[in-house]
Amino acid sequence: MKIKTKLSIGFSLLLLLLVGVTSFGYIRLSQMNQSINHFYDYRFEKVKIALAVRGEINATGRIMNDITIGDQDTAEGIDAISAGLTKAGDHFKTLTDLELSPDEQDVMDGVMILAEEYTLSLGKFIDLLKSGKVNEAKKLYTDSLRDEQRQIIDSMDGLVKTQENALVEEMADSRELYDRSVQMVAILTIVGLMLGLAIVMWVFPSITKGLNLLERMADRFGKGRLRGFARFEIKSQDELGQLAQVFKIIALDLQVKNEREAMLSAIQQRQARMNAQIAKVTEFMQEGTNARLVAQSFISEFAPVLGASYGLVYLTDPTNGIDQLELSGSYAILIEGTEEGIVAAPLTIRPGEGLTGQCYRDAQPIVLEGVPEGYVKVGSGLGSTDPKAIAIQPILYENNVIGVIELASITGFNSEQKELLNSLSDKLGTILNNIHSRSRVEELLRESQAMTEELQVQSEELVCQQEELRETNDKLEQQQKDLKKSEQRLQQQQEQLEEANKELTVKKLALEQQIDRVEMQNRQIAEVNSELERQALQLALTSKYKSEFLANMSHELRTPLNSLLILSEFLVENNEKNLTEQQREYMKTIHLSGNDLLKMIDEILDLSKVDAGKMEVHAEWTVLGDLSLFLNDLFTPLASSKMLSLTLDNADDIPGAIWTDGHRLKQILRNLLSNAIKFTDSGSVSFTIRRPNDRELKPDRMEAETRYIALSVTDTGIGIPRDKHELVFEAFRQADGTTSRKYGGTGLGLTISKELAHLLGGWIYMESEPGKGSTFTLVIPEQHSFEDYFDEPHSSELTAATSELIFDAETELRPEDERSGLSEAIQDSFIAEESESPEDNRNRINKLPDRESTFKNKKILLVDDDVRNVFTLSSVLEHRNMRVVTAENGREALNVLERDSDIDLVLMDIMMPVMDGYETMRRIRASEAWNKLPIIALTAKAMKDDRNKCIEAGASDYITKPVNTDQLLSLMRVWLHR
Structure with missing residues (x-):
């Protein structure tokens, strides 16, 4: 009872x-x-x-x-x-x-x-x-x-x-x-x-x-003895018995959760240890072009880490043309007791010779467990012993074996050490290939320089010979004149003339030989040029690897940043009201630091794109009046926090909109205004759109019959000395080294802005004086404007309505950071504006769904292999009354879709094991049941073609990591509403 x-x-x-x-x-x-x-x-x-x-x-x-x-x-x-x-x-x-x-x-x-x-x-x-x-x-x-x-x-x-x-x-x-x-x-x-x-x-x-x-349970719970809860037998059926039963279930669930968290922590610690060791490999790039020195440094550094007491590194030598391995590095190798000091290990190994040669031939790792006695000795000054295990690992680069690592351990190799050895060998293969490539490039450059110098010497000799031939011709002409004048002396000089003709013939033959030799040199130059072109391709390949490295590093950095930014923003909101104001300030600081790191990553990626010449311009109609509204909305809170006056003004003689890349234009203006506010402690900051004056125009860069627009940012800040005007546009530089410590920043903003201005066909003109402030003016070509296509009354109405539409949409959804499907929807609305009145358009905008009702009870499939992202995004979505179903890879996602027919939207990560996001989206779109299902691609890679790849694979929209929570929710709101 x-x-x-x-x-x-x-x-x-x-x-x-x-x-x-x-x-x-x-x-x-x-x-x-x-x-x-x-x-x-x-x-x-x-x-x-x-x-x-x-x-x-x-x-x-x-x-x-x-x-x-x-x-x-x-x-x-x-x-x-x-x-x-x-x-x-x-x-x-x-x-x-x-x-x-x-x-x-x-x-x-x-x-x-x-x-x-x-x-x-x-x-x-x-x-x-x-x-x-x-x-x-x-x-x-x-x-x-x-x-x-x-x-x-x-x-x-x-x-x-x-x-x-x-x-x-x-x-x-x-x-x-x-x-x-x-x-x-x-x-x-x-x-x-x-x-x-x-x-x-x-x-x-x-x-x-x-x-x-309950007291005994609470005592065990407080001491963390959760396993003992399984032995509690609860016979009472009253409320305390039910409470004890619930307590027991909670304790057992908590024990399972603790065990899972311990397992996850162990996996993360193991991965962190491996990443830390792999990161050390890149330090060997500083060893120069000596592959043997790198090999020796590698085996000395990582043999103890891998639990090895004996180690060898064999490398191929691409310069001698012999297919064999040469001993290039060793660790704890024993020297036989002879006067010559013979090494116990062979100096060279051919393919198929022994296990090492077989590993070199098959490109497959070999692990020996239970090594026979006397196979090899691991020793020190006190004695020696037999190893228990031997690992032979090929060093690969693009499926080609360029070396072999051989390790012996007296304790054996565990799975973590084997996995680390495999990863380290891959990184070492890349480094050795770069060293070989660098050595080959340097050798070709030396040969090219030598051939160029030889060709220059031969050209000088040819010039001298031509000069001698010219002098000889002059002499002949003089002799001919003398002959005409002194016909009487013709007979006497006949013999001399014949002899001179013989000399001329000899010189002519010599000249023909010289011409043949020049032609041969030209052919050699052509061969050198061909070699240089091949080297250029090699450099392009290196640049590609650099871009891929930056993309992968971006992915690795953006993935933890995604969780950091979303969770810190979620904690700052403090919806549960369980954080103190100081804790919320800590969260705000973490969020701002993460945003600063993300900005640095984006700036480095932009700089690498500019350096590689792969930064593209996507021209579109850009409303100039909307720029002021956008900048006012973005920078007014920042200026107010520093007690600065922010003014924005548009001249009367500017067009309503121009044809340019609006995204890049906003990026430049954000950099200029951000710098102006950052380096201004008191006074004002102003932004003006007008026509450029004569000082700001550059005739050598201007195009004929093209009008220009000036977008000017003026501040009353610290100013820049005249001798530092060019310095501030260099990467990682500021006018004064102390300002980087006082004001912060990477020094990339003006560098990127300058290059983006060139891509837009313009330039940045700077006027500054220390203590009086600075003016940075972006001058870009007008090219086309609305007035070129429409009559004046219709154009004005269209410009105003379009400005209102774009401003409202961007204020609500903020698509400026990505050319997503949402921004394309806004562009479609822009085009359709010609046939709609402003009132009709405003009514259409007002019909957008409200924030909460759109998300309520929606079922979202989250596909991501990173548990941090899954936890972070699930917390955000479930907080807004959405139901979240997760999958760790594409194959699991397809199984979930087969099982659950009520999925409303899919958030798809791209980089996943088993089946990546591209293949998963293709299979989803191939099914008639799922081809209309909204899919938003999430990726930490932010290179040039990533968005196009996602859209071609079947994504409805695309957003990069770290995910901006408001932007993601805005995209989801639009697609769920559709």
């Missing part, structure tokens, strides 16, 4: 007993009260009136006695007798009005008869006195009036006696009633106490037993 039921029964019985005792006491008290009232109102009042009548009669008798003996004046006596007689009559009347018993009524009837006789006699007595017959009056008093008075007094005394006897009887009855009442109350109290004790003995053991069990 439940404790609630027991308590209800027990307290109900006690309540009934209390009601009974109270009712009994109330009845007894009412009876006693009635008895007291009867005693006073019925008995005592009659006695009091009777005594009053008796007193008046006695007083009258004394007055008559005084009159008869002459002690009182007759007239006064008569008045006193009349007054006493009146009072006695009133008392009689009161007494007769009271409730009387039959006996009392008989007594009263007799008293009334006597009173009437006494009154008549007394009247006669008064009449005699008034008539002066005093003696007759005395005689009447003596003969009859005194006796009548005595009889009345005796009757009154009898009445009083009767009432006194009745009072004694009623007092006895009241005392008996009181005694019985006390006995009954005592009996009922004893019964109540016994019943209460029985209830306590019935209820409390089950409560104390349950509380003792």
Whole structure:
């Protein structure tokens, strides 16, 4: 039986007993009260009136006695007798009005008869006195009036006696009633106490037993001894038993959760250790171009980390053309005891020669467990022993073996060491290939320089020979002139002339040979150029690897940043109201630091794209008036926090919109305004859109018949010295080294802005003076404007309506950071604006779904292999009343879709094991049941073609990590509404 039921029964019985005792006491008290009232109102009042009548009669008798003996004046006596007689009559009347018993009524009837006789006699007595017959009056008093008075007094005394006897009887009855009442109350109290004790003995053991069990559970829970909860046997079915059962379930679930968290922590620690060791490999890039030095550094660094007591590194030499491995590094190798110091390991190994050669041929790792005795010795100055395991790992680069690592361990290799060895060998292969490539490039450059120098020498020799030939021709011409002038000397000089012709022929042959030699040199130059082109391709490949490295590093950095930014923002909101203001400030600092790191990553990626020439321009109609609204909304809070005045102004002669890349234009203006506010401690910052002046124009960069727009940012900040004007546009540089410490920043903003301005066909003009502030002016070509395509009235209406539409949409959804499907939807609305009125468009915008109702009870499939992202995004979505289903890879996602037909939207990560996001989206779109399902791709890679790949694979939209929570929810709201 439940404790609630027991308590209800027990307290109900006690309540009934209390009601009974109270009712009994109330009845007894009412009876006693009635008895007291009867005693006073019925008995005592009659006695009091009777005594009053008796007193008046006695007083009258004394007055008559005084009159008869002459002690009182007759007239006064008569008045006193009349007054006493009146009072006695009133008392009689009161007494007769009271409730009387039959006996009392008989007594009263007799008293009334006597009173009437006494009154008549007394009247006669008064009449005699008034008539002066005093003696007759005395005689009447003596003969009859005194006796009548005595009889009345005796009757009154009898009445009083009767009432006194009745009072004694009623007092006895009241005392008996009181005694019985006390006995009954005592009996009922004893019964109540016994019943209460029985209830306590019935209820409390089950409560104390349950509380003792809960106390033991709480003690074990507090000490963290959760495994012991499985041994608790709970037999009670009451509320405490149910609570203990819930407590047991919670403890066991918590134990399972702790075990899972411990397992996850161990996996993360293991991955962190591996990442830390892998990160050390990149330090070997500083060893230069010596592959043997890198190999020796590698085996010395990582042999102890891998648990090896003996290690060798064999490498191929691409320069000698021999297919063999050469010993390039060793760790703890034993030297045989000979004078020559012969090494125990072979210096060269050919393919298939031994296990090392077989590993080199097959490109597959070999692990030997239980190595035979005497196979190899691992020793020190104190002695030697046999290893327990040998691991032979190929060093691969693009599936080509460029070396082999051989390790011996006296304890054996665990799975973590084997996995780390595999990862380290891959990184070492990349480094060695880079060293070989760098060496080959340097060698080719040296050969090219040598050939260029030789060609230059040969060219100088050819010039000299040509000069000699010219002089010879001049001499011949002179000789011809001399011949014409001196025909007489012709015969004499004939022999000399023939000899000179022979010399000329010889020189001609020499010249032809020189020309042949120049042609050969040209062919050699062509070969050198071809080699240089090949080297250029090699450099392009290196640049590709660099881009891929940056993309992968972006992915690795953005993935933890995603959780950091979303969870810190979630904690700053403090919806559960369980954080202090100081803790919220900590969260804000973490969120701002994460945003700064994300900005640095984006700036480095943008700089690498610019350096590689892969930054593209996507021209679109950009409303100039919207820029001011966008910047005002973005920077007004920041300027207000620094107490700065921020003004934005547009000149009257600028067009409504221009054809340019609006995203890149906003990126430049954000950098310029952010710098202006950052380096201004007091004063103002202004932004103006106008026509450029003569100082800001650069004729050497301007295109013919093209108008330009100037977007100028002016501040009253610290200013820049003239000799540092060019320095601030260099990467990672600021005008003064101390400002980087005071104001922060990477120094990439102006570098990227300058390159983006060039991509837009413009430039940045700077005017600055220390202590007076700076003006940075972006000058870009106007190219086209709305006025080129529409007549003036229609154009103005369209510009205003479009500006309002784009501003409203961006304020709500913020698509400027990505050219997502949402921003494309806004562009579609922009194009359709020509056929809609501003009022129709405003109504259409107002029909967007509200924030909460769109998400309520929506089922979201989250596909991501990173548990941090899954936890973070699930928390955000479930906080907004969405149901979240998760999958760790594409194959699990397809299984979930087969199982759950009510999925409303899919959030798809791209980089996943087993099946990546691209293949998963293709398979989803191939199914007729899922081809309309909204899919938003999430990826931490942010390179040039990633968005196009996602859209081509079937994504409805695309967003990069770290995920901006507001932007993600805005995209989801749009697609869920569709």
